[in-house]
Amino acid sequence: MLHKKSSSFCSSAVENYLIDKMNEIKIFSPATVANVACGFDVLGFCLDSVGDEMVIRKIEQKGIFISHIEGFDLPYKAALNVAGVSALAMYEAIDVDFGFEIEIYKNIKPGSGIGSSAASAVGSVFGMNELIGRPFNKTQLTEFAIKGEALASKCEHADNLAPALFGGFTLVKSVAPLKILNIPSPEDLYATIIHPQIEIKTSESRAILPSNIPLSQAIEQWANLGSLVHGLHTNDYELISDSLNDVVIEPYRSQLIPEFNAVKEAALTAGALGVGISGSGPSIFSLSKGQSTADNIKVAMQNVYSKTDIDFDIHVSKINTEGVKILK
Amino acid sequence: MLHKKSSSFCSSAVENYLIDKMNEIKIFSPATVANVACGFDVLGFCLDSVGDEMVIRKIEQKGIFISHIEGFDLPYKAALNVAGVSALAMYEAIDVDFGFEIEIYKNIKPGSGIGSSAASAVGSVFGMNELIGRPFNKTQLTEFAIKGEALASKCEHADNLAPALFGGFTLVKSVAPLKILNIPSPEDLYATIIHPQIEIKTSESRAILPSNIPLSQAIEQWANLGSLVHGLHTNDYELISDSLNDVVIEPYRSQLIPEFNAVKEAALTAGALGVGISGSGPSIFSLSKGQSTADNIKVAMQNVYSKTDIDFDIHVSKINTEGVKILK
Known part of the structure; x- marks a missing residue:
C-alpha cells in the first residue's frame, strides 16, 4: 500500500477538506472493455453510454456503509461488496473522524464482461477522494480499487479499473509496481458491444486457457499489440483494424460464447475495424470509425442474436476519454 | 512478388531513367539491432556509425555481377552472395537492357548479430533502385532484400532489413503481407554495442529457444513491447528503460554469450536505459540518453571484456533515422 496513515497527511489534505462545503457527490462510473483482442490482460478502453451511478456521502459515523443498492442484488455489508472493499482499503489509508455512506445505482450487470465490478470498485474511491480534496492520484486510486476488484475476480488485476479511472485506452504495464499508461x-x-445474457463462470473462462502457448503465436500477438499502440498514436484506422486480432485467447474463450463467429463476421461485414471478446466474455465488442458504422454494426449483431433464444443487451458508445466523473 | 515485368513499367520508370545521367552510385548501408529486448522477431533500430559501403554501377552486360569485395571473404557469384541474391530478385522484376555491377566494402562482420547480411541485402537493391529512378518504395525494396537475407539466415524475415531501409525504429507487423511501421x-x-568475437552458430541460437512459452511470460513481454512503443512515441526515457526487458528469449540465448550478465550489469550501472542481445547475438546492445552516457557505457563494457581473452569490437552510435543512404 502506497499510503499510510500519517498526521502530516491528516493535517494537510483532510483538514483542508474540513473547511470545504462538499458533503455529498454523485458520480458516473463507466463500463469498460478489457483485453481488446491482442492486449490480453493489459489493454482496456472506457465506454460512455453505459455505467453505474453512485452517491457517496460523508457521515458522522466512522466507517464505510452501503445504504442503498438498486439494479442488482448485491451484498450491503461493505466487506463483502466490491465498492465497499475498495472504499475500506482507502479508508484504512486515511485518518479522518467521519465515515462514508455509499448508494449504488447499478446499470452494468455483474458477469457481463464489461467491467461491472471495476465500475463499483472505482466509483467509491473516486467519489471519496473528491470529497476529501483529492489527496490521491489516479494510480493511487487504482491501488485501492484493485482490492475491490480482487473480491469479484479472485485476483489483483487492473485492466478494467485503469480505463474506468483514466478514460480512453489504457495499458497496464505492470501491477506490481502499478504502472498505467x-x-x-x-x-x-x-x-458496439453486445451482451448475450448467458452465464460464463469465471473459473471456466480461466480453466479453458492454456498455461503455455506457442512462441510463434506470442510473437504474432505482440506484433499486433505493438502495432495497435502505434495505430492509436497515429490515428491510423487501417492499422488499428489490422492489429485487432487475438490469436492466443479468442480461439479458446470464443467456444464459450454462442454465435461468436457469426457475430464477428456480421460486425466485420457491417464495417467493424475489429471484433473480439470483451474481458472474459460473454460480451462481444467491436470498434469502428464513426457512429453510423457503429449503429450498423448494432443492427448486424442484433440480427444474429435475434435468431436465437438468448436475451441480449446491446450498446453503442463513443470512447470515453474522461473516465469516471462527477454528475453533481 | 509484388512487381512483375511489364511493358508499361518499362516504358515509364526505366525509360525515364535512360535519359538520366546517373550510372554509378556509392551508398552507405547501416548496421542494425534486431529484437531490441522485448521486441523479439518484430522490432529493430538503425545505427549510423557502423555500416558497409557499396558501389553499384550500371553496365552494358545484362545480369548482376559482383566485381569487388573487401573486408571479409564472401562469394563473388551473385546467386551465392546475399547482396547478389536480393539484386537478382529485383532484377527479375524489372525489364532493362543493361546490367549491374556491385562492389562491396564490408565493415560489418558476418555473424556479429548487427545485421551484416541485411546491410548487404539492402544496399544492392537500394542502389539499383536509385539508378533506375526509384520505381520501388521501401516496402517493395524490403521484399527483394528478404530474398537475400533468406540466403544467410535460412528464413524470410525483415527485422534487420526494415530498420536498414527505413531508419530509426521499425516494427515488422507481418512478413506476409509485408507491413512495416x-x-x-x-x-x-x-x-552502445559490443561485439565479442566468438562464433554462435545460427542453428544453435535457434535450437536453444523453446517452441512453447508460459502465457504469463508472453503477457509480460507484450506489456513491455506495447509500453516501449508508447515510450518511443512520447519521448519517455523512463518508460523506455522500464520496458527494455526480455523475459522470453534472453534467459536462453544469454547462456551462449560469455560475460553477458556482467556486461549487462556494468552497462546498467553506467546509466544504460536497457541492455539486451542484438539479434541472435553474440553482440550486446544498450540504449542510453545522450552521447556521454553512451561513451561511459562503452568504457564499462570494455572493462568487462578486457578481463577475458575474447577479442571484441565496440561501437557508440546515435540512432540513425535515415537508414541506407547515398554517399555520392
Whole structure:
C-alpha cells in the first residue's frame, strides 16, 4: 500500500477538506472493455453510454456503509461488496473522524464482461477522494480499487479499473509496481458491444486457457499489440483494424460464447475495424470509425442474436476519454 | 512478388531513367539491432556509425555481377552472395537492357548479430533502385532484400532489413503481407554495442529457444513491447528503460554469450536505459540518453571484456533515422 496513515497527511489534505462545503457527490462510473483482442490482460478502453451511478456521502459515523443498492442484488455489508472493499482499503489509508455512506445505482450487470465490478470498485474511491480534496492520484486510486476488484475476480488485476479511472485506452504495464499508461486514440472511434445474457463462470473462462502457448503465436500477438499502440498514436484506422486480432485467447474463450463467429463476421461485414471478446466474455465488442458504422454494426449483431433464444443487451458508445466523473 | 515485368513499367520508370545521367552510385548501408529486448522477431533500430559501403554501377552486360569485395571473404557469384541474391530478385522484376555491377566494402562482420547480411541485402537493391529512378518504395525494396537475407539466415524475415531501409525504429507487423511501421524515437537516444568475437552458430541460437512459452511470460513481454512503443512515441526515457526487458528469449540465448550478465550489469550501472542481445547475438546492445552516457557505457563494457581473452569490437552510435543512404 502506497499510503499510510500519517498526521502530516491528516493535517494537510483532510483538514483542508474540513473547511470545504462538499458533503455529498454523485458520480458516473463507466463500463469498460478489457483485453481488446491482442492486449490480453493489459489493454482496456472506457465506454460512455453505459455505467453505474453512485452517491457517496460523508457521515458522522466512522466507517464505510452501503445504504442503498438498486439494479442488482448485491451484498450491503461493505466487506463483502466490491465498492465497499475498495472504499475500506482507502479508508484504512486515511485518518479522518467521519465515515462514508455509499448508494449504488447499478446499470452494468455483474458477469457481463464489461467491467461491472471495476465500475463499483472505482466509483467509491473516486467519489471519496473528491470529497476529501483529492489527496490521491489516479494510480493511487487504482491501488485501492484493485482490492475491490480482487473480491469479484479472485485476483489483483487492473485492466478494467485503469480505463474506468483514466478514460480512453489504457495499458497496464505492470501491477506490481502499478504502472498505467494512457494511450491516445482517434476522435471518431466508437464501440458496439453486445451482451448475450448467458452465464460464463469465471473459473471456466480461466480453466479453458492454456498455461503455455506457442512462441510463434506470442510473437504474432505482440506484433499486433505493438502495432495497435502505434495505430492509436497515429490515428491510423487501417492499422488499428489490422492489429485487432487475438490469436492466443479468442480461439479458446470464443467456444464459450454462442454465435461468436457469426457475430464477428456480421460486425466485420457491417464495417467493424475489429471484433473480439470483451474481458472474459460473454460480451462481444467491436470498434469502428464513426457512429453510423457503429449503429450498423448494432443492427448486424442484433440480427444474429435475434435468431436465437438468448436475451441480449446491446450498446453503442463513443470512447470515453474522461473516465469516471462527477454528475453533481 | 509484388512487381512483375511489364511493358508499361518499362516504358515509364526505366525509360525515364535512360535519359538520366546517373550510372554509378556509392551508398552507405547501416548496421542494425534486431529484437531490441522485448521486441523479439518484430522490432529493430538503425545505427549510423557502423555500416558497409557499396558501389553499384550500371553496365552494358545484362545480369548482376559482383566485381569487388573487401573486408571479409564472401562469394563473388551473385546467386551465392546475399547482396547478389536480393539484386537478382529485383532484377527479375524489372525489364532493362543493361546490367549491374556491385562492389562491396564490408565493415560489418558476418555473424556479429548487427545485421551484416541485411546491410548487404539492402544496399544492392537500394542502389539499383536509385539508378533506375526509384520505381520501388521501401516496402517493395524490403521484399527483394528478404530474398537475400533468406540466403544467410535460412528464413524470410525483415527485422534487420526494415530498420536498414527505413531508419530509426521499425516494427515488422507481418512478413506476409509485408507491413512495416516506422516508430518515432527521442532525439537524444544512443546505442552502445559490443561485439565479442566468438562464433554462435545460427542453428544453435535457434535450437536453444523453446517452441512453447508460459502465457504469463508472453503477457509480460507484450506489456513491455506495447509500453516501449508508447515510450518511443512520447519521448519517455523512463518508460523506455522500464520496458527494455526480455523475459522470453534472453534467459536462453544469454547462456551462449560469455560475460553477458556482467556486461549487462556494468552497462546498467553506467546509466544504460536497457541492455539486451542484438539479434541472435553474440553482440550486446544498450540504449542510453545522450552521447556521454553512451561513451561511459562503452568504457564499462570494455572493462568487462578486457578481463577475458575474447577479442571484441565496440561501437557508440546515435540512432540513425535515415537508414541506407547515398554517399555520392
